[in-house]
Amino acid sequence: MTTIQELIAECTAYDYKVALEESKPKSWLKSVSAFANGMGGSLFYGVNNEGIVVGLADVQHVCEAISCKIRDYMDPLPDVEMIPHRIDGMYVLQLKVKSGNYTPYYYVGDGQRIAFIRVGDESLPATSEQMLRLVLKGTNRTYDSLLTDYKVEDNSFAFLANTFKKRTGQEWDKKYLLSFGLVTEEGQLTNAGALFADYSPMSQSRLYCTRWDGKEKGDAINDAEYTGNVLLLLNEAMNFVKSNTKRGWEKLPDGRKNKPEYAERAVLEAMVNHFIHRDYTVMGSEVHLDIYDDRIVVTSPGGMYNGMLIQNLNIADVSSERRNPILANVMAQLDYMEKRGSGLTRICNETKALEGYRDELKPVFKSTPTQFQTIIYANAEEEVGVKDVTKDVTKDVTKELSERQLVILQMIYTNASITISEMSQKTGVVIRTIKRDIEKLQTSGILTRKGGRKDGEWVLTDLGKSVFDKLTK
Structure with missing residues (x-):
């Protein structure tokens, strides 16, 4: 014999209802909305909040009333199935709501138009951010595919191109921007394109x-904040x-x-x-x-x-x-x-x-x-x-650094806000070479960058400080 526990075990989410509240359709249609907007779920009528079967007197009437209320108060209409079960000699009605393809599914009534989502065991009104996700899902689109107002000619992708060549061993081709879905044929960046641009304009990145x-x-030993692609x-x-x-x-x-x-x-x-x-x-x-x-x-x-x-x-x-x-x-x-x-x-x-x-x-x-x-x-x-090998690592790293890289380290120690352009002027070396030196210091674990390109500063790590101390002794 089927039990209520066996039925709920097959559900992604569920709610119990002692009876159908025909005069208060929002009290249960919000669950229908949330289930359709999410992974689906079931409402069980004739079961109290403790999961005890109390039964329904007229299953046929409840089925007809549910169909009527869904038709009058839901937009678009969700895909539902009503399944009667006989448990312990009593009738229970399962209203099975399938995950919808045309989100958001709204409850429309009392002058309101509300889409609900499932949070834990509750069905709550969707926030503006959650509404955006539901709209994207319903139109079969994703956030990274949406178009922006940014133009490809106003942006560069050197970081992406260099990473592609380094990791694949192949030469980068600009046509990949289009084939990867980062730009349109008209030259507009998608959100994905904006996230991979050298100077990404996406503030949430x-x-x-x-x-x-x-x-x-508690206390922070080191911290850094980065914004960019x-x-x-x-x-x-x-x-x-x-x-x-x-x-x-x-x-x-x-x-x-x-x-x-x-x-x-x-x-x-x-x-x-x-x-x-x-x-x-x-x-x-x-x-x-x-x-x-x-x-x-x-x-x-x-x-x-x-x-x-x-x-x-x-x-x-x-x-x-x-x-x-x-x-x-x-x-x-x-x-x-x-x-x-x-x-x-x-x-x-x-x-x-x-x-x-x-x-x-x-x-x-x-x-x-x-x-x-x-x-x-x-x-x-x-x-x-x-054992901890900070001293040994310090010796090894110091040997691997060039004289110019050590000079750069000295300049950064003296002025943490120094720019790459200023380093280039002081050393008489082109900016491209300075950038390679900075990358070497970063990958060696000596140097990090805190903050943005304009208002940030260089930070010596613990290893960097050990290296500098060794040089100044």
């Missing part, structure tokens, strides 16, 4: 990085991680073996995942990279695109639905991610491959309707022969 002192938020933010994120995490080594008979706190590929995969799948419709938002003594936490706006909660799913079964398919495709072309959507699994596998890995260090993924979070734990193995 931001990254906040913080290295906290300890295992909780997606590839720049990715590069700055990885530099910040390298500059603010430890590298250990184990002494071997014939040398030493590096033992990092984190798998670099796992961190890269996490950052790519957050930049690509974040919700860019949330204005004034950003990706947060927080580094603690024992973990890295990455948080971005926007939950799972399909509305589900990642902590309730087996990551091996997570579908590859993408909120920003154009961004995802470009990153796949750049070999930053795989098209089959296995990023979360790779984060786990790369972390697991670290020597000294334990089950309690398995990465954790959390989501709410408004944000997604990835937590990667440090491989803090404590054993004889493993």
Whole structure:
């Protein structure tokens, strides 16, 4: 015999109703709206709030009344199915609402026109940002495909071109801008194009990085804020991680073996995942990279695109639905991610491959309707022969730097706001060469940039300060 527990086990979401409130259709049609706008769901009539079956006296009348109210108060009409069930000798009616293709689905009545969404166990009015997502879904469009007022001739894509050549070994061709969906044939940038432009005009394309002192938020040891194109933010994120995490080594008979706190590929995969799948419709938002003594936490706006909660799913079964398919495709072309959507699994596998890995260090993924979070734990193995090697790294890095790079380091130490143009004038070296030197100092973990191109400043990392101290002794 079927039970109510067996029925709800098959539902993505559900509500119980003792009876049909014909005089208050909004009280239950808001759930119909929310289910149609989301992943679907069911309302069970003849069941009280505790999940106890109380039954319906006239199922046929309830079915007819529901059909009438949906026709009068819903726009567009959602795809529903009414299924009667007999449980413990009593009738229960299941109103099954399917996930809709023509969102938003509105409740229209009492002089109101409201689209509802599901948040936890509640059906709430959609915010303006959520309405935008529903409209995009209903028109089969994505935010990254929308056109902007920006023209291709007013923007450059050198960073994208250089990254493409470096990662694929192929020459960049301007026609890729069109084939990748970054510009239209008329030369207008899409939102994706604006996010990949050298000087991205998208104010929400931001990254906040913080290295906290300890295992909780409190005093910050180091912090930085970056605004710009997606590839720049990715590069700055990885530099910040390298500059603010430890590298250990184990002494071997014939040398030493590096033992990092984190798998670099796992961190890269996490950052790519957050930049690509974040919700860019949330204005004034950003990706947060927080580094603690024992973990890295990455948080971005926007939950799972399909509305589900990642902590309730087996990551091996997570579908590859993408909120920003154009961004995802470009990153796949750049070999930053795989098209089959296995990023979360790779984060786990790369972390697991670290020597000294334990089950309690398995990465954790959390989501709410408004944000997604990835937590990667440090491989803090404590054993004889493993130690902090700041002094040794300092010696190695100093040997790798040229005299000009050391001069640049001196200038930055003296004036953190110095521009690349001013460095070029002082050294008599062309700007292109200075930029290469700066990139070398950043990738070596010596230098980071805090703030924007115009109002920002250079910041020496702990390693950078150690290098400078060694030079001045």
